[in-house]
Amino acid sequence: MRQRFLFMVLIMAALLLAGCGGGEKLPAVVNGEEITQEQFDRYVSQLKVYGEQMGTSFEGADGEKNLAALKEDAIKGLIYEKLVLQSAKKEKIEVSDQEINDYLEKDVKSSFENDEKYQEWLKSMEITEDEFKDRITYQFTGQKLFEKITGKITVTDQAVKEFYEKDPAVWDKIKVSHILINAEKDQASAEEVAAAKEKALSVIKELDQGANFADLAKKYSGDPGSAAQGGVLDMEFSKNEQGLVPEFVAGSFQLANVGDYSKEPVLSQFGYHIIKLDEKKGSLEEVKEDIRAQLLSTEKNTAFETYMDQAEQEADIKNNISKE
Numbered sequence: 142m143r144q145r146f147l148f149m150v151l152i153m154a155a156l157l158l159a160g161c162g163g164g165e166k167l168p169a170v171v172n173g174e175e176i177t178q179e180q181f182d183r184y185v186s187q188l189k190v191y192g193e194q195m196g197t198s199f200e201g202a203d204g205e206k207n208l209a210a211l212k213e214d215a216i217k218g219l220i221y222e223k224l225v226l227q228s229a230k231k232e233k234i235e236v237s238d239q240e241i242n243d244y245l246e247k248d249v250k251s252s253f254e255n256d257e258k259y260q261e262w263l264k265s266m267e268i269t270e271d272e273f274k275d276r277i278t279y280q281f282t283g284q285k286l287f288e289k290i291t292g293k294i295t296v297t298d299q300a301v302k303e304f305y306e307k308d309p310a311v312w313d314k315i316k317v318s319h320i321l322i323n324a325e326k327d328q329a330s331a332e333e334v335a336a337a338k339e340k341a342l343s344v345i346k347e348l349d350q351g352a353n354f355a356d357l358a359k360k361y362s363g364d365p366g367s368a369a370q371g372g373v374l375d376m377e378f379s380k381n382e383q384g385l386v387p388e389f390v391a392g393s394f395q396l397a398n399v400g401d402y403s404k405e406p407v408l409s410q411f412g413y414h415i416i417k418l419d420e421k422k423g424s425l426e427e428v429k430e431d432i433r434a435q436l437l438s439t440e441k442n443t444a445f446e447t448y449m450d451q452a453e454q455e456a457d458i459k460n461n462i463s464k465e
Contacts, residue, residue: 290444354372
């Protein structure tokens with residue numbers, strides 16, 4: 142949840158600036174608290190900077206649509222922040238200056254080479270350090286509110302068991318090692334692909350003759366990230382893993398027992414893989430805490446969303462941007 146709020150803070154939180162000026166219609170008012178034009182304009186400007194860094198264009202007809210959508214998101218984000226801060230105040234939640242300063246020093250500034258680089262980053266995001274502190278305050282406030290509202294939620298062993306029994310295979314998780322014989326799609330010729338397959342088959346033959354998988358990985362694998370580690374991919378994954386190419390995942394789950402390796406090389410966009418099953422788990426006892434964590438996260442998020450929905454329904458909100 143901390144990461145969720147940090148993302149909201151860094152990308153979507155409003156700037157708590159004073160002043161409206163000119164007697165113009167305010168962008169929004171939430172339970173009597175104003176969101177000023179200056180706040181809104183600076184927030185939109187910052188969101189544009191972030192959007193442009195992510196490749197969003199604000200030029201031409203499509204750019205106008207993107208900007209309109211951004212402004213809509215901006216005002217909704219500002220209103221949501223007001224509701225979070227107001228709700229936290231009702232719940233008597235406070236964030237100290239010490240917490241903010243400690244986080245800024247230990248978790249933010251320490252990630253930059255020096256203060257000059259940190260200042261350059263602030264400038265690139267069009268934000269001052271005081272404004273950034275306001276965002277950290279919102280992060281911590283939201284986190285504490287979430288913890289207070291959801292802190293008593295638990296998931297029983299029976300709920301875990303029932304969820305597992307709906308589809309036990311979903312919870313199978315494995316770790317593997319691999320040897321990659323490079324033959325990248327759209328780059329390697331047909332002859333090179335055929336040669337890569339022959340090479341992979343020869344590696345499998347060496348394994349059949351008793352060669353050590355880790356030694357062969359160090360000798361032959363074209364994956365520099367794992368070759369030096371004997372082919373080990375230090376990650377646990379399930380059948381629906383999105384971070385790996387699907388052919389690799391499917392080939393991995395064809396291996397039945399720990400120690401088994403591919404008898405036929407597995408072709409992916411990177412070339413041919415020889416995969417070895419290193420670890421496997423899938424019983425209820427082995428995965429129950431993973432299931433509990435997932436169910437707990439879902440229930441807590443649902444409870445908090447319900448809490449905030451109610452806060453919004455009960456609030457007096459005047460949104461003058463969305464009405465335009």
